[in-house]
Amino acid sequence: MPRNIVVTGSGSGIGAALTTLLRAQGDRVIGVDLRGGEIDADLSTPDGRAAAAVAAAEAAGGVVDAVVTCAGVSVPGKAMVTVNYFGTTEFVTALRPALAAAPRPRVVLIGSISGTQPADPDVVAACLAEDEDKALTYAERAIADGRARKLYPSSKSALAQWARRTAVAAGWADAGIPVNVVAPGIVLTPMSADIFDDPEMKKVMDTAVPMPLNGYSQPEDIARAVLFLASDDNSHITGQVLYVDGGAEATLRGPEDF
Ligand SMILES: NC(=O)c1ccc[n+]([C@@H]2O[C@H](COP(=O)([O-])OP(=O)(O)OC[C@H]3O[C@@H](n4cnc5c(N)ncnc54)[C@H](O)[C@@H]3O)[C@@H](O)[C@H]2O)c1
Numbered sequence: 001m002p003r004n005i006v007v008t009g010s011g012s013g014i015g016a017a018l019t020t021l022l023r024a025q026g027d028r029v030i031g032v033d034l035r036g037g038e039i040d041a042d043l044s045t046p047d048g049r050a051a052a053a054v055a056a057a058e059a060a061g062g063v064v065d066a067v068v069t070c071a072g073v074s075v076p077g078k079a080m081v082t083v084n085y086f087g088t089t090e091f092v093t094a095l096r097p098a099l100a101a102a103p104r105p106r107v108v109l110i111g112s113i114s115g116t117q118p119a120d121p122d123v124v125a126a127c128l129a130e131d132e133d134k135a136l137t138y139a140e141r142a143i144a145d146g147r148a149r150k151l152y153p154s155s156k157s158a159l160a161q162w163a164r165r166t167a168v169a170a171g172w173a174d175a176g177i178p179v180n181v182v183a184p185g186i187v188l189t190p191m192s193a194d195i196f197d198d199p200e201m202k203k204v205m206d207t208a209v210p211m212p213l214n215g216y217s218q219p220e221d222i223a224r225a226v227l228f229l230a231s232d233d234n235s236h237i238t239g240q241v242l243y244v245d246g247g248a249e250a251t252l253r254g255p256e257d258f
Helices: 013-024 046-059 079-094 096-098 122-126 133-146 148-167 190-198 201-206 219-229 248-253
Strands: 004-008 028-035 066-069 107-112 179-184 241-244
Touching: 004 013, 004 046, 004 079, 013 028, 013 219, 028 046, 046 079, 046 096, 066 079, 079 096, 079 107, 079 122, 079 133, 079 148, 107 219, 122 133, 122 148, 133 148, 148 179, 148 241, 179 219, 190 201, 219 241, 241 248
Parallel strands: 004 028, 004 066, 066 107, 107 179, 179 241
Antiparallel strands: none
């Protein structure tokens, strides 16, 4: 039986690579993206997220076997809050009933090594309190104070914490729904292309994200890890952040932090 897999950000980079691999193994992908997917949606707004979830559940006949959230942005701004965090958490939460209807449902979120880097604690706390207005107010303050660079790490840190909390909350693990995060280092996609146009930026990124194992990754390298976590073979892994980062996290945090 082909599984119904909902993939956000299916039109580019990691989401597009994953869509190709899933279709190649016979799964049915319901792609959600700004344009060009099965469902065109703007996940930056509450209405856009809600409508996308309704449309995705409907397209799947009410039974969603897996949700993988790849939609995201990296240019510092309010979208760190509206797309990276709430565009993921509210979308996944809205699909919980359709996931619970599947025999072996799975959820995988795309985080980032950046989630381990210095964040804005107020933005993170407001996200985790599910208060989007407050998170946006703190994000605006960070932008005005010249701390906009902390917003991407903030969104990915909050996302990883949300996943760990949600994974073991009522209605998820106890309903057979594992929730995990795949956290890449630097992946060669349109999102990271700007880094390579600017030698100074490349130097900064190589220091911030050292990848001694095989260097920068391709989107397929990330997609293959997602495939496992989203598969039937993942029976007992939940609430985990899997760093697919060429050794960056182990290099930066050292052996004690795991
Ligand atoms: N590329 C990297 O180096 C890297 C590293 C770590 C984490 N990530 C994360 O991986 C995920 C995928 O990134 P990518 O590199 O494939 O980027 P990408 O830019 O190639 O793809 C992102 C996709 O998200 C979609 N999207 C953006 N805003 C949206 C919105 N409001 N509503 C619906 N869809 C929207 C885009 O249209 C695009 O198709 C992101 O969450 C990103 O933060 C990427």
